[in-house]
Amino acid sequence: MKVLAEGKGELLAWMSPDEGRKWMRENKPRALMDKRTTMKEAVQRYINDGDYFAMGGFGHIRLSMEGIYEMIRQRRRNMIMAGKTSVHDVDILIGGGVVDRIECAYAHGHELRGLSPAGRRATESGRVKVVAELSNAAFQWRFKAASMGLPWFPARIMMGTDTFNYSSSKIVEDPYTGKPITLIPACYPDVAFIHVHRCDKYGNCQIDGTTIEDIELSRAAKRLIITTEKIIPHEDIIDHPDRTAIPHFVVDAVVESRYGSHPGNMPDLYYSDEEHMAEWLKLSRSDEGVQEYMDKYVFGVENQAEYIELIGGEEKMKYLWRLEHLQVPMEAPWRR
Amino acid sequence: MEYNLTELMACVASRELENKKSIFVGTGLPIIATMLAQQLHAPDLLIVFEAGGIGPKIPTIPISVGDSRTFYKAVIAASMDYAMGMAQAGLVDYGFLGAAQIDKYGNLNTTVIGDHDNPKVRLPGSGGANDVGSLCTRTIILMRHDKLRFVNKLDYLTTPGYLTGPGAREAAGLPAETGPYRVITQLGVMGFDEETKEMMLLRVHPGVTVEEVVENTSFKLIIPDDVGVTEPPTEEELRLLREEIDPSGIVIGK
Numbered sequence: 001m002k003v004l005a006e007g008k009g010e011l012l013a014w015m016s017p018d019e020g021r022k023w024m025r026e027n028k029p030r031a032l033m034d035k036r037t038t039m040k041e042a043v044q045r046y047i048n049d050g051d052y053f054a055m056g057g058f059g060h061i062r063l064s065m066e067g068i069y070e071m072i073r074q075r076r077r078n079m080i081m082a083g084k085t086s087v088h089d090v091d092i093l094i095g096g097g098v099v100d101r102i103e104c105a106y107a108h109g110h111e112l113r114g115l116s117p118a119g120r121r122a123t124e125s126g127r128v129k130v131v132a133e134l135s136n137a138a139f140q141w142r143f144k145a146a147s148m149g150l151p152w153f154p155a156r157i158m159m160g161t162d163t164f165n166y167s168s169s170k171i172v173e174d175p176y177t178g179k180p181i182t183l184i185p186a187c188y189p190d191v192a193f194i195h196v197h198r199c200d201k202y203g204n205c206q207i208d209g210t211t212i213e214d215i216e217l218s219r220a221a222k223r224l225i226i227t228t229e230k231i232i233p234h235e236d237i238i239d240h241p242d243r244t245a246i247p248h249f250v251v252d253a254v255v256e257s258r259y260g261s262h263p264g265n266m267p268d269l270y271y272s273d274e275e276h277m278a279e280w281l282k283l284s285r286s287d288e289g290v291q292e293y294m295d296k297y298v299f300g301v302e303n304q305a306e307y308i309e310l311i312g313g314e315e316k317m318k319y320l321w322r323l324e325h326l327q328v329p330m331e332a333p334w335r336r
Numbered sequence: 337m338e339y340n341l342t343e344l345m346a347c348v349a350s351r352e353l354e355n356k357k358s359i360f361v362g363t364g365l366p367i368i369a370t371m372l373a374q375q376l377h378a379p380d381l382l383i384v385f386e387a388g389g390i391g392p393k394i395p396t397i398p399i400s401v402g403d404s405r406t407f408y409k410a411v412i413a414a415s416m417d418y419a420m421g422m423a424q425a426g427l428v429d430y431g432f433l434g435a436a437q438i439d440k441y442g443n444l445n446t447t448v449i450g451d452h453d454n455p456k457v458r459l460p461g462s463g464g465a466n467d468v469g470s471l472c473t474r475t476i477i478l479m480r481h482d483k484l485r486f487v488n489k490l491d492y493l494t495t496p497g498y499l500t501g502p503g504a505r506e507a508a509g510l511p512a513e514t515g516p517y518r519v520i521t522q523l524g525v526m527g528f529d530e531e532t533k534e535m536m537l538l539r540v541h542p543g544v545t546v547e548e549v550v551e552n553t554s555f556k557l558i559i560p561d562d563v564g565v566t567e568p569p570t571e572e573e574l575r576l577l578r579e580e581i582d583p584s585g586i587v588i589g590k
Contacts, residue, residue: 058387058402085387085402085463109460112363112399112586123458130458133447135466136386137420144417156424157470160508161443162493163462166452171509180509210388210407211415267404274399324404330396332586 004180007167009132012080012103013052013187014168017149020188023222024149028249032202035254036231039304042253043070046223047191052080053099054143054221056194056214059087059106060272062207063264064193064227066257069298069307072096080131082189083107084139084213088264088277091116094128095290096298103132105139113277113334118284133166134158134184140213142187147219152183192221194246195261197269199226200234203251206243209267218246227257229269259308259317270320276311278333339569341522342588343577344541346372347569349432349478349520357429358382360419360468363401364587365478366432367394371581372573384428386464388414397586401464420464423471426511431472433465435479437490440534440555441504442477442497442516444469445490452492462494469495470510474517481521486553498533523549525566529558539564 015023029035037045047053057063068089076098081090083104090107093099095118107130108119122128134142137157145153158164159171159182167184174181194214199205203226207214218224226246231254237244259266263273263280283289301307308317322328339347342365349369353359355378361370371394374381384390387402391411398405407413422428435444436459446465450456469475479485497516499505505515515533519526524540536558537549546563569577582588 058400060400061387061402061404083461087400104461106460106463108458109463111401112397115459120458124455126454130452130461133461135462136416136464137424137467137471140416140420156509156511157467159470159510160493160496160499160504161466162447162452163466163495174509182509209404210385210402210413212387212402213416215415216417265400265403267407272399272403326395330584330586332584335586 001175002173003170004173005164005171007164007169009166009168011168011185012132013189014185015188017151020146020149020186023188027222030249032248034201035203035251036201037253037255039066039070039255039257042225042255043067043074046225046252047071047076049077050079051190052082054082054084054189054192054217055086055089056192056217057261057264058212059085059089060264062195062266063089063261064195064257065262065264066260066304067193067225067227068092071098072294072298081107082139082187085136087111091119091284094119094122095284096294099128101129101131103134104130105134105136110277110281113281116284117281118290132168133163134169135163138167138169138184140216141184143213143216143220145184145186146188147216150186152185154181154183156181158182187220189221191223191225192217193225193227194218195227195257196246197228198230198232199228199254200232200237201254202234202248203246203254204234204237204244204248205246206237207245211245215245218250223252224250225253225255226251227255227260229258229260229266231256257304260304262308262311268324270317271324273311273316273320274331275333281334337569337571337574339574340589343569343574345478345520345522346577346588347573348525348566349476350376352476352518353378353381353430356380358384358427360384360386360423360428360431360472361401362432362434363398367397368577368581368587369432372576375576375580376573384419384422386419387416388419390414390419397582420467423467428472429474431468431475433468433475433477433495435477437485437487438477438479438519439487439490439497441499441501442519442528442535443490443493443499444477444495444497445492447492447494449491465495469497471514473514475515476517477519479519479521481523481549482552483554486555488555498528502531502533523552526557534558536560537563539566541566542568
């Protein structure tokens with residue numbers, strides 16, 4: 001196959017298919033094992049400085065925020081973030097000093113809320129480096145290639161652009177059509193969090209709503225920590241096997257994390273907390289403000305229960321449930 | 337009836353959408369325009385969100401293209417692989433995009449102002465934009481119109497328009513018969529010349545002159561003899577926008 005062009009972005013978290021098979025063969029549990037643990041232990045055991053890290057969900061949807069707060073409390077450093085539509089997750093990790101490199105499809109922004117002051121300041125000052133660019137489709141097809149044990153996945157995207165030039169992809173002549181096609185390299189993140197609605201103690205998970213790229217990511221990650229709103233009996237899983245989005249044999253740890261996506265959205269359970277987002281977006285305009293936020297919401301609490309109390313407790317979560325179910329009007333305090 | 341420029345752009349964009357077609361939508365102005373089209377002339381417009389929400393009845397403006405509003409009463413809550421694969425397979429007719437910079441061939445920058453490795457302003461990046469611009473049949477760009485945004489040379493080419501001109505998309509390997517279709521700004525509506533693939537003024541908004549559009553464009557815009565004038569928003573369009581679609585004024589303002 002003739003290589004027509006090569007992106008100059010850093011090739012990160014790639015393994016050859018045989019290395020990938022070896023990892024999966026030697027590390028992923030086939031048997032049903034009780035994988036329940038605490039957030040503290042999961043972070044201690046599975047997340048290392050310098051790791052390539054991916055978060056499930058969609059930047060401010062279905063996040064393991066409790067996991068992110070614990071990473072900051074345990075002072076993980078020099079990590080590379082998969083910026084696969086990273087929004088509040090990467091912003092808080094940058095603010096917390098955890099991430100210093102990003103492979104970027106989407107970061108430095110808060111979608112409808114505007115740009116992210118903390119993320120932008122870090123990248124514009126050089127504290128955080130964008131080491132490769134790509135598109136959203138390319139990112140999830142990186143995971144898909146890994147999930148299938150392939151070296152790359154072909155797609156008709158990024159051609160002719162700087163997004164390709166700064167990526168780790170290659171363009172080749174497709175032997176079937178004779179036309180150029182982009183080969184997107186597999187990505188095996190060192191570690192990933194995925195937050196789900198419910199799972200059993202073995203890590204068989206159900207997700208309500210869109211799965212975004214989590215089915216692909218769950219099968220690509222070298223180590224996968226599931227955080228869950230609720231742990232349910234195994235029988236409830238096997239009574240409805242069509243509902244299983246992530247099966248136990250790709251899961252390394254299970255942590256119960258009620259309201260764990262706050263201030264992000266958890267479909268059907270709670271909408272995003274726009275008041276809290278506005279507070280972060282305001283405080284994160286300065287490094288001092290970021291520190292103030294971290295002192296209050298991350299270092300000032302011992303665990304998730306204390307954090308939820310601090311952000312307004314059950315009353316706030318009840319309001320976010322009603323907002324999710326369209327029973328109260330939407331507000332956008334960050335517009336003020 | 338009085339209206340602001342965001343309302344005008346939403347109305348103009350919504351009128352470009354055809355019934356019984358599909359569209360890839362981003363949040364903000366594109367959502368507003370799409371919801372408006374659905375409530376007026378295009379009830380059977382199939383909405384596709386990149387995170388996997390397909391065919392929803394959007395109840396209120398989503399904050400994110402992946403939040404729960406994007407699959408409210410949808411026909412399928414799928415995945416990004418599904419949505420992007422669907423576009424690559426030819427099932428998505430339109431795509432809405434925004435940009436910080438655009439050139440005469442409709443190429444877009446949403447990544448960086450200044451040097452990539454030493455940025456003056458770091459923007460979010462491609463997100464799904466490169467995919468939408470590569471794979472949808474017709475893309476519609478919504479953005480502000482001034483000399484710093486309508487540039488001769490992009491600081492960074494995030495999303496393909498017609499690249500370097502006629503035949504360039506096909507030569508690069510992008511799907512046939514795709515590319516930018518309209519550029520809608522606060523000043524007017526642009527299209528692309530069939531021969532040269534260069535941007536061409538089609539209509540100016542009420543009260544805007546052709547000279548004003550030219551003055552706010554750094555590259556040479558094709559000006560045909562018969563530049564039209566946009567129809568102002570109707571009372572019904574404005575009522576829907578203000579009372580039904582964005583009652584809190586999150587996108588259109590108050």
